[in-house]
Amino acid sequence: MATLAGTVPTGYAGGRAQVLLDWLTTVDHKKIGIMYVVAAGVFGLVGGALSLVVRTELIETGAIMGADTYNQMFTMHASIMLFLFIMPVATGFANYVVPLQIGALDMAFPRINALSLWIFLFGGILMLSAFAFDGGAAAAGWTAYPPISSNTAGNIQPAGVGMDLWLVGVIALGVASTAGGLNFLVTIFKMRAPGMTMFRMPMFTWTVLVTAFLVVLATPVLASALILLFADRNGAGGVFFDPATGGQSILWQNLFWFYSHPAVYIMILPPMGIVSEVLPVFSRKPLFGYRAFVMATVGIGLLSFIVWAHHMFTTGGVFLPFFMASTFLIGIPTGVKMFNWMATMHKGSLHFNTAMLFAVGFVMLFLIGGITGVFHAAVPVDFALHDTYFVVGHLHYVLATGAAFGIFAASYFWFPKMFGRFLNEGLGKIHFWSMFIGTNMIFWPQLMLGLDGMPRRINDYADNPGWELMNQIATVGAFVAMVGAVIFLFNVVHSIYWGEKCEEDNPWDAGTLEWATTSPPPVYNFDRLPRVRSERPVFDERHGLGAYASSEGESPPQTSS
Amino acid sequence: MASRTAARQPVNPLKSFFVGNEPMTNGLWGMVFFIFSEIMFFSGLIAAYLALREDALEWAPLIEGVYDHHAILEAEFRPVFFTILLVASSIPMQLAAFAIRKGNRGGMKLGMLVVMVIGTAFLLNQAVEWMHADFAIGDGPYSATFYLLTGFHGAHVLGGLLFIAFLWMRSYLGHFDAHRNTAVEAATMYWHFVGAVWILVFSLLFLA
Numbered sequence: 001m002a003t004l005a006g007t008v009p010t011g012y013a014g015g016r017a018q019v020l021l022d023w024l025t026t027v028d029h030k031k032i033g034i035m036y037v038v039a040a041g042v043f044g045l046v047g048g049a050l051s052l053v054v055r056t057e058l059i060e061t062g063a064i065m066g067a068d069t070y071n072q073m074f075t076m077h078a079s080i081m082l083f084l085f086i087m088p089v090a091t092g093f094a095n096y097v098v099p100l101q102i103g104a105l106d107m108a109f110p111r112i113n114a115l116s117l118w119i120f121l122f123g124g125i126l127m128l129s130a131f132a133f134d135g136g137a138a139a140a141g142w143t144a145y146p147p148i149s150s151n152t153a154g155n156i157q158p159a160g161v162g163m164d165l166w167l168v169g170v171i172a173l174g175v176a177s178t179a180g181g182l183n184f185l186v187t188i189f190k191m192r193a194p195g196m197t198m199f200r201m202p203m204f205t206w207t208v209l210v211t212a213f214l215v216v217l218a219t220p221v222l223a224s225a226l227i228l229l230f231a232d233r234n235g236a237g238g239v240f241f242d243p244a245t246g247g248q249s250i251l252w253q254n255l256f257w258f259y260s261h262p263a264v265y266i267m268i269l270p271p272m273g274i275v276s277e278v279l280p281v282f283s284r285k286p287l288f289g290y291r292a293f294v295m296a297t298v299g300i301g302l303l304s305f306i307v308w309a310h311h312m313f314t315t316g317g318v319f320l321p322f323f324m325a326s327t328f329l330i331g332i333p334t335g336v337k338m339f340n341w342m343a344t345m346h347k348g349s350l351h352f353n354t355a356m357l358f359a360v361g362f363v364m365l366f367l368i369g370g371i372t373g374v375f376h377a378a379v380p381v382d383f384a385l386h387d388t389y390f391v392v393g394h395l396h397y398v399l400a401t402g403a404a405f406g407i408f409a410a411s412y413f414w415f416p417k418m419f420g421r422f423l424n425e426g427l428g429k430i431h432f433w434s435m436f437i438g439t440n441m442i443f444w445p446q447l448m449l450g451l452d453g454m455p456r457r458i459n460d461y462a463d464n465p466g467w468e469l470m471n472q473i474a475t476v477g478a479f480v481a482m483v484g485a486v487i488f489l490f491n492v493v494h495s496i497y498w499g500e501k502c503e504e505d506n507p508w509d510a511g512t513l514e515w516a517t518t519s520p521p522p523v524y525n526f527d528r529l530p531r532v533r534s535e536r537p538v539f540d541e542r543h544g545l546g547a548y549a550s551s552e553g554e555s556p557p558q559t560s561s
Numbered sequence: 562m563a564s565r566t567a568a569r570q571p572v573n574p575l576k577s578f579f580v581g582n583e584p585m586t587n588g589l590w591g592m593v594f595f596i597f598s599e600i601m602f603f604s605g606l607i608a609a610y611l612a613l614r615e616d617a618l619e620w621a622p623l624i625e626g627v628y629d630h631h632a633i634l635e636a637e638f639r640p641v642f643f644t645i646l647l648v649a650s651s652i653p654m655q656l657a658a659f660a661i662r663k664g665n666r667g668g669m670k671l672g673m674l675v676v677m678v679i680g681t682a683f684l685l686n687q688a689v690e691w692m693h694a695d696f697a698i699g700d701g702p703y704s705a706t707f708y709l710l711t712g713f714h715g716a717h718v719l720g721g722l723l724f725i726a727f728l729w730m731r732s733y734l735g736h737f738d739a740h741r742n743t744a745v746e747a748a749t750m751y752w753h754f755v756g757a758v759w760i761l762v763f764s765l766l767f768l769a
Contacts, residue, residue: 108587178598186590220598224605231709237699240609246702251612255605 027110028523029099032117034418036092037411039117040085041489043124047080048485055442055478058471063460068158070459071139076128078142079166082267083173084124086403090270091116091180093410094208096418098184100514100521101202103193103529108186116180123172126165135160141457143256144229146241146249151233167230174219174226181215184208193513195532199294202512202535203287206294207273210301214262214269217305222259225252250317257308265304267399268366269297271406272337275359278409279341281510282356283348289340290535296333296340303330313379314386320379327377334370338363354428358409361436362402369397372447387457390450396443408435408488415492416507420519421499427491434484441477445470511536580746581662592747596754599717603758606710610765613702622696622703630707630767633693643686644763647718648756650679654725658749664739666732673729676752680722687715710762714755721755724748 023031053073057064065073095113099106107113130137135158140149148156149163157163188209192201201209228240229252238245241252280287287293303326309318310327341363350356372394376382385391408431415423449470454461461467506515516538517526530541572582580589614620621629634640657672690711696704725748731737737745 109591112591182591182594182598185594186587190587190590216594216598217601220602221605224602224609227713228606228609228709231698231705235698236705236709239699239702239705240613246617248612248616251609254612255608258605 025114027106027114029095029107029110029113030418030521030525032113033092033094033096035117036088036095036120039121039124040089040092041492043080043128044085044089045485045489046128047077047085048482050074050077050080052478052482055475057459058461059475060472061461061463061468065459067459068136068139071141071156071457072131072137072162074457075138075141076131079127079138079170080124081399082142082263083170084127086267086399086407087173087177087263088120089407090211090267090403091120091177093274093407093414094184094204094211094270095180097414097514098205098208099187099191100417100517100525101205101512102188102191102196103513103526103532104187104191105524105526107183108191109183112179113183116176116183119172119176119179123169123176126172127169130162130165133161133165135162137162138166139163143260144252145256146229146232146238146247146252147243149229149233150238150242152238152242152244164230164233167226167233171223171226171230174223177215178219178223181212181219184212185216188212193529193532195537196513199291200532200535200537202273203276203290203293203297204270204273207269207276207297210297211266211269214266214301214304218259218262218266221255222263225255225259228252228255250312250315253312253315254309257311258305261308261311262304264398265300267403268406269300271362271403271410272297274406274410274413275341275362276337277510277512278355278359278413279344279363281413281508282351282353282359283345284351284509285344285348286511286536287340288343288346289336292336293340296336299333300330303333310377310382313382324377324379328374331370331374331377338367338370353412354423354425354432355409355412357429357432357436358405358412361432362405362409365397365401365405365436365439369394369399369402372397385450387455388450389446389454389456392456393443393446393450396439396446401439401443405435408432411488411492413508414514415495416502417514417519417521419496419499420502421495422502422507423495423499424491427487427494431484431488431491434480434487438477438479438481438484441480442474445474445477506538506542509539509542511539513537516541579750581658583740586743588743588747589750592750596750599754599758603713603761606706606713607761607765610706610710613706617702620703622700634767639686640690640763640767643683644759646679647683647759650676650683651753651756653679654749654752658742658746661737661742661745662739666737669737669745670729670732673725673732676725677722677729680718680725684715684718684722687711687718707766710766714759714762717755717758721748721752724751 023035026032050073053065054070054077057070057073063070095107128137138144138149138157140157140163144163144166151157151159151163188201188205228236232238232240232242232247239247241247241249243249276287276293307323307327307330309323312318313320313323345360352360372390376385376391376394412423412428415421449467450456452464452467454464454467461471502519505518507519508515512535513529513532514521516530530537534540576585621631630640653672653675657669657676660666660668660672691708694704694707698705698708728737728744728748731744
C-alpha cells in the first residue's frame with residue numbers, strides 16, 4: 001500500500017510510516033475501495049498464473065504434472081478468480097463509486113466496511129496458505145462436491161488441511177461479503193442525497209443494490225453448507241454429505257447451488273451496471289430504457305433464487321420441467337438489457353476509447369456467454385454437454401470476457417476520478433486487443449471441444465482428431481491474454497505516478513454525481529451537490545436543465561425514453 | 562426522502578411497538594437486514610436437517626438405550642421449562658427498550674439484567690442437555706444435526722448475551738437516552754430473533 005499511498009496528498013508530517021498507518025486504519029470508503037481493488041488485483045494475478053499452469057498442462061496429450069497437482073491448480077484458479085478477484089474487485093469499485101453516485105459522505109457503517117476488507121484479506125490468505133501444508137491446497141474443484149471433498153481414504157482430495165483451510169477461508173469471505181452487502185443495502189436505502197429518488201439512481205448503484213440483496217440472502221446458505229461439510233470432515237464422520245456413511249451428496253449440491261447460482265449474478269450484475277454507465281457516456285446519449293433496465297435487473301435478482309437446480313439436471317434428483325422453464329425465463333430480462341445497450345449506442349456519437357472498447361467487448365462476448373447459457377437450460381442439450389468443455393467455455397464467456405471486461409472498463413472509466421490521472425490510452429488499446437483476441441482464442445475452441453465431447457477437469461485427454469490443435473490454440477490464447485494483463489498492470493503503476501493529469505472534475509462529460517466533485521474527491525466527497533432532478537444531475541446542471549425543477553421535487557421532462 | 566416525510570406519516574402500530582415512533586436509524590436497518598441473513602443461515606441448517614430426516618429409516622440415536630429426546634420430554638419438564646423461559650425473556654428485553662424510549666435508564670438496566678440471568682440459565686441448561694446426550698456428533702444424522710442446531714443456536718444466544726452485557730456496561734458510562742438508543746433497540750430485535758429460532762429448533766428436535 002505504501003507506494004499507492006505516496007501518491008495521495010495527505011498532508012501528514014509523519015512521512016511514509018504515517019501514511020501507511022493512515023491506510024491501514026482508514027474507514028474512508030474511497031481508500032477501502034482502492035485497497036479492495038488492489039488486493040483483488042494481486043489475487044487475480046495469482047489466479048491468472050494458475051490458469052497458465054492449467055493451459056500449459058493441456059498443450060499436448062500426455063500428462064506433464066500429476067493429476068493431484070492439476071486438480072489443485074484448476075480448483076484454486078476458480079476459487080481465486082471467483083471469491084478473491086471478481087467479487088471483491090466489484091465490491092471495491094462499488095465501495096468507491098456508490099457513495100459518490102448517491103451523493104453520500106461515506107458508507108452507512110464505515111467501520112464495518114473496514115472490517116469487511118480485513119476479513120476478506122484474512123480469508124483469502126487463509127485459502128492460499130494451504131499450498132504451504134502437506135497435501136497442498138483444495139483439489140475438489142471450486143464446487144467441492146462430496147464425496148470428492150470428504151476425507152475418506154483413497155479420495156481425490158488428498159489428506160491434509162487444504163480442504164479445511166479452503167472451507168474456513170470461504171466462510172470468512174462469506175462473512176466479509178455479507179457484512180458488505182448489509183452495508184450497501186443501508187447505504188443505498190438511507191444515505192441518498194436530497195432529490196436522489198430510487199428511480200434517479202445511477203444504473204451502477206441499482207445493480208449494486210440488487211447484488212447486495214443477493215449477497216445478504218444467499219451467502220448465509222453457503223455458510224451453512226460449508227459448516228456442515230467442515231463438520232463432516234472433522235468429527236461428524238460424513239453423516240451429512242458422504243453417501244458411504246449415509247449422507248446425501250445431493251444435499252450439498254442443493255445448498256451449494258442455492259448460493260452459487262445467485263453468486264453468478266453477484267458477479268455479473270455490477271459489471272452490467274458498469275457497462276450501463278460507460279456506454280451512454282461514450283455514445284453521448286442517455287441510457288435507453290432506464291426503467292426497463294431497472295426492472296430487468298430486479299427481475300434477474302428474483303429469478304436467480306429459483307433456478308439453482310439447473311446445475312444438477314443430470315443427478316436425477318431434480319424436477320426438470322420447473323427448473324428448465326425458470327432458467328429459460330432468465331433469458332428475458334437479460335435480453336432486455338442487451339437491447340438497452342444496443343439501442344443506447346444506436347445513432348449515438350460513439351467515442352472508442354479503451355473504457356468504451358471494453359464495454360462494447362463486454363456486450364459482444366457476454367452475448368455468446370448468455371446464449372450458450374440458454375443452450376444449457378434445455379435439459380436434453382444439458383444432458384449431452386454436462387461436464388464437458390462447453391460448460392467451461394460458457395462460464396468463461398460470462399465471467400472472463402463478461403465480468404472481467406466490465407471490471408477493466410470500470411478501471412479506465414473511473415481511474416481519473418480515483419487518482420487524478422488518466423490511464424495511458426495507447427497501452428490501453430494494446431491491453432484491450434490482446435485481451436479480446438486472447439480470450440476468444442481460449443474460449444471459442446473450448447466451446448468446440450465441448451461439443452466434441454471433451455470432459456472438463458482432466459489433466460490428460462484422448463488423442464482424438466483436432467483436440468490437440470484446439471487445446472494448443474487455447475493455450476497460446478491464454479498467454480496472449482496474460483500479456484494484456486501484464487501490460488494493464490504496468491499501465492496502472494505507471495499512470496498513478498506519471499499518467500496524464502486530469503484537472504477536471506468531469507473529464508468524460510458524464511452525468512452522474514461522482515463527476516460533480518474533484519478528482520480525486522476530498523475526504524468527505526462533496527463541497528456542494530448539484531440539484532438532483534433526474535438520473536443525470538451533473539448533465540442537467542451543465543446544460544441548464546435544472547431550471548425545470550420545481551420545489552415539490554417533480555421530475556423535469558424525462559431525459560431517457 | 563424518508564427523513565423529510567417521516568413526521569407526517571400515520572403511526573404504524575407494529576413499527577411503533579418494535580422501534581418506537583422516531584424514524585428508523587441506519588443501525589436498525591442494518592440489524593433488520595442482518596436478521597434476514599441469519600434467517601437464511603438457519604434455513605440452510607434446517608433444510609439439511611429435514612432432508613436427512615426425510616431419508617432416514619428411523620429417527621433416533623442409532624445406539625440402543627441412550628438418551629432420546631422424546632423419552633426425555635416425557636420424563637422431565639426441564640426442556641419445556643427453559644424453552645418457555647427463553648421465549649418469555651423477550652418480554653423483559655422489550656420492556657427495557659420501552660424504558661429507554663422514555664429515558665428511564667434504570668428500568669432498562671433492570672430489564673437487561675433479567676434477560677442476562679435467563680439467557681445464562683438457558684445456556685447452562687443446554688450444557689446439561691449436552692452432558693445427558695451420551696452420543697457423539699459422528700454417531701449418525703440424528704446426533705450430528707442435534708449438536709449443530711443446538712450448538713449454533715447456543716452460539717447465537719451467547720452472542721446476544723455478550724451484546725446485551727456490553728450495552729449494560731455502556732449504560733454505566735451514561736450512554737443511551739430517550740433519543741439515542743439504536744443499539745438497545747437493535748439488541749432487542751436480535752433477542753426476539755434468537756427466541757423465535759429456538760421455538761423452531763425445539764419443535765424440530767424435541768416435538769416432531
